[in-house]
Amino acid sequence: MRKNGLLIALGGFLGSALLLMVIQPPLGWSWAAWGAYVPMILASSPRLRARTLILTGYVVGVAYWLASLWWVKPVTWQGWLTFCLYSGVLWPVLSLGIRYCRGRRWPLVAAAPVLIVGTEQLQGLFLGGFYWRFLAHSQYRNLSIIQIADIFGAAGVSFLIAAISGLMAEWILYAVAPRGLAATSSRRRKSTRAAMLVKSGVVAAAVVASLLYGRWRVAQTDRVVRIGPRVGVVQSNTPQSVKETFQSGRQILEELLDLSQACAQFGADLIIWPETMVQAIINREVLELIDPNHESAQFDRALSHHAAQSNAYLLVGAYAATPRVAADRHVDLVEKYNSAILYDATGYKTDQRYDKIHLVPFGEVIPFQRTVPWLYGLLMWFTPYTYDYSLDYGTRYTVFDMNRPRETTPGRHRFAVMICYEDTIPAIARRFALDASRHKQVDWLVNISNDGWFVQLDGGSGEIVPSIELLQHVAICAFRAVENRLAVVRSVNSGISCVIDSAGRIRDGYEGGNLPDAHTHRTAVKGWFVDHVPIDPRVTIFSKWGQWLDFCCKMGVWAIIILPVLFRWLRTMKGFRFARTPE
Template identity: 50%
Template sequence: MKSGKFKTILGHSIAFIVSAIALTLIQAHFGFSGLAWVSMVPFIWACGVKKNSKELYLAAYVVSVVYWLGNIYWLGFVTVLGWLILCFYLGLLWPVLVFAFRFARSKRIPYFLAAPILIVAAEHLQGLFLDGFFWRYLAHSQYKNIVLIQIADIFGAGGVSFLIAMVNGFIADVIISKKNRILNFGNIVGGGIVLSLTAGAIIYGQWRINQTAEHVEEGPLVASIQSNVPQSVKESYQASDEILSELLKYSYESSSSSPALVVWPETMVQGVLDERLLGLLSPSTSHRIFDSEIKEYSSQGSYVLVGATGGKPEVSDDGSIKLVEKYNAAYLYTPDGRQAAKYYKKIHLVPFGEVIPFGKSAPWLHRFLMLFTPYDYDYTLNYGEEYTVFEMVGGKEKDRVYKFGVMICYEDAVPKIAKNFTVGRGGQKGVDWLLNISNDGWFVRFKEDKVLASTELAEHTAVCVFRAVENRVAVVRSVNAGISCLIDSVGRIRDGFFAGSLPEKAMSRQGVGGWFADKVPIDNRRTFFSRYGQWLDFSCTGGLILFIIAGVVSSKSQRKVK
């Protein structure tokens, strides 16, 4: 490689690295959200090198892979194979963006127009591989910017990313024009458009916030229980009784505030609570004992939503019982000491964490992937299919029926899950609020009695904020190891509570156990996003595909001319 070319590639590689560092710092945990508005400028500038170069694409890929490996390192706590596969896939998106930005540059398409389309499309493509990973959007960095994120009820989180990317593109346009000493009239027009859209988003956001009071009513008191059990302890199944005892202890403490509903985290009841199975088991089995203890507590006057295992039992000829279907599930226990007629079976499963892919489509690949899992058996769960909406009676109006849905684990990171719960029949709202139960004990490490929380806990909470805004529903989170909190329908993570033992500041509830109870706000507004979902994301993805096709055709045409 010639010295001049090497210096050019090195300079542009450094630009990629600067963007990667900025993108790291903007997200929750670090919280330098203001950097988001310039974080992609170095990347966009680096795409403008005049001569095409394989090394440029390679540099983009390497930096991108390292970025993802470093920023979702905690996924490796669950599945090293899944972490590596996902990171090497996500790394491909930067070279794709380089190609698309270079095409835009060659056709003199302003970056302020190209950047929002291409970046939102790339974020969307994150979530289309192995069932989705909608994480670390530009938008997610703005979870505290309550006014700005209100546009998510029209455009989704992608709309916020769109605006941020447009600002990045405009700044890149200005820098490049200044470098070339060109007084670009297009920059003046672009600046006007960017300023108008940003102002419009702020005005809209303030309007939506100001009207909230007339659309929100006070709902029932809901208690959220937060256990603090590291996954290594939970996985051993040697502490199942102690875990249940702790959950009940916190629940009985919360009873002093008379909650209408008590919520437990995902899978913290280490048993199968499907009544078809319970009817086949001896009363002395742990499954029956756990079920009876939960019923005893709920019969004292509260609904209880618990995370456990679901399944379909089958009795063999020799009398043995096995589960022919197995689910990650949520069960509702009623104040009369019974289980609700249906339980929710998790619809979106985590690849490699809950399901090994290709079991039916490519069995040989499935068997190969099994060699890299931490277990010597196939732990694949079955996919749920029904958006089960639970009903309860309580609150100030004793006879009023409330409806709510449950998002388990990373289902709150998948926009369509919350959307599909929220859309009811006849255009009415399907639920009054949503729950997110999760086991984030996977992502906490304990060292010499110290709790070391990973960045996942804060990032997970930030992502959940957008489900609340998109659908105008409050979300109550009950999360093992944290962060359990209440997020209202405008996306505010509520500090403090009506009663409780957890830290007052919501984002400090990491690596601790306890509970809080608060009255859930019910918002009657229906949103454009709830009806039409990620329409902007899909539109931008279509735009990226057109950019790629046009770029490939253009490259081939230029080769023929040469």
């Protein structure tokens, strides 16, 4: 039985791992997501030993994440390995939770989605979170289904998909269950069949309701949105290995100015550059203290001149810092930020600046420097550099104003910026969406990112080779648009730059530009485009109430982990008796 149990567990985990691999880009077999967890659910039987599920689930889980996140390895193989070792733990946690529920005959159609969504959210426990490869993300092209995200968030889509997996598993278990000979067994089977039909009806109704709601919301989008200003987007194509060279800063700036000038000539009101492509500290507090001939000051003057000459607002990704003048007049930078900085149409650098709030562990910050020094020293081993390059965390959710767009789009506009992977975190976009009185405070969102980390320069041909990260990143970003009914304009080094409307549609084409028409082809290329940004006035339930479903499911997972331990302890106390789960 032990050998058979191991084979059953291994087959179940491998089956789910393979299905979960193919549902995400680049294959994108989204239809397979609806049954992706069925093999794991079937394998998580109360008849199997817990240690078998723990060992098998962990080994397969780690292997799944190692294969899924291979694009992280060239950046930091230590970070890649560490995250995969952590995420692998969630597979036996999920399996034991399902085993527990099956042992108590709890309906899998309800238990499976709670556990699956809950374990997805537990990815966020690791050093700030990594919200990647959720079931929901596989459906980013299925517009009718993903519209429920404006109520439940992306978790609602994952929940619906997981409910189908739970229902399928229940029907399979019902079909293979021993039929028995007694009349009581026959009556019980009829009762079970009736319950199964009721569950199927409820799930079918939920799917139909989601589809109808989605079609209504998409059709409504086309009626309520209004045309906003023309936004010009610049996409560089600079691998991080090239970007880090000392000589590259001015070359990158000149290249971006040329692309940006094309946006201006096409009539852009706002021109957006990718994250940190201005390789300089350009906030006013620092520039006032340094030599006017310093490269940072030269870059700042070039940007100001370009904005004024273009008669357009210019949003750039650069660095900012807090200076401190020492006794010997030397300027020390006590804090350094990854920032978005705005120049207005006269070339004036506004006081509005957004400093990135959610820094990427190992990529932008080494945790525990001040709190746990010995752990900080250990973590330095996991970084892609031999020195501490840590940035500081931003604290303000800045809203940018455009008070002087071109005459074609008169009026005041407001927008907010998410930098890099901040667009994968629902709470950040939601925080920007509404003001304190729960009214919409921005007209659209901007995502600037440097995904040049995840392309490779082929030494032989000199070609830049993209990874699957680029397409998976834009798929996740589409959910931020739906959740808050805010268009997202993306300017991304190496791609994918695009406009995502408030229904989650990733636009192909544009009013003017030279990037490929299809957004899926905008990887590892440079170029520009100009398009109008759509403005949606609708306020969503998700924007008001946030990730309530995520929280409930996460608490459900914790409860199912804690309850068995609590029950075992209570069994040792006089007067308590609980049915044991078969081993």
